[in-house]
Amino acid sequence: MPEMTFAVRWPDGTTQQCYSPSLVMHDHLAVGATYTVSDFRERSTTALTEAAERVRAKFGFACTSAAATAAEIIATADRHPDTASVEILSMTPPLPRRP
Secondary structure: OOOEEEEEEOOOOOEEEEEEOOHHHHHOOOOOOEEEHHHHHHHHHHHHHHHHHHHHHHHOOOOHHHHHHHHHHHHHHOOOOOOOEEEEEEEEOOOOOOO
16 A cells, blocks of 8 residues: 655644544645644544545555544644644655565
8 A cells, every 4th residue: 555644834834744544635735725723633634534534445444644644634734723723744655665
């Protein structure tokens, strides 16, 4: 299953690297786009739930990393006003693992 990472810039200027076990993030977010915090929270957690379910369908169990990423996004979003802006900086496959 193809994995990916995506990077976001929060309203306070901090950046966060996020993990998804599926490329489904491309269906919900776009590189260079800006979303309100509330919209980003909704889009990203919906996408991560879909990603976790894709893992469940293929392997028989949900991806705990997707759930952890969603929890991190929610925790960070809760520290910012819902109407502030979040920018999607990148969406890329992770670097190959070394043997």
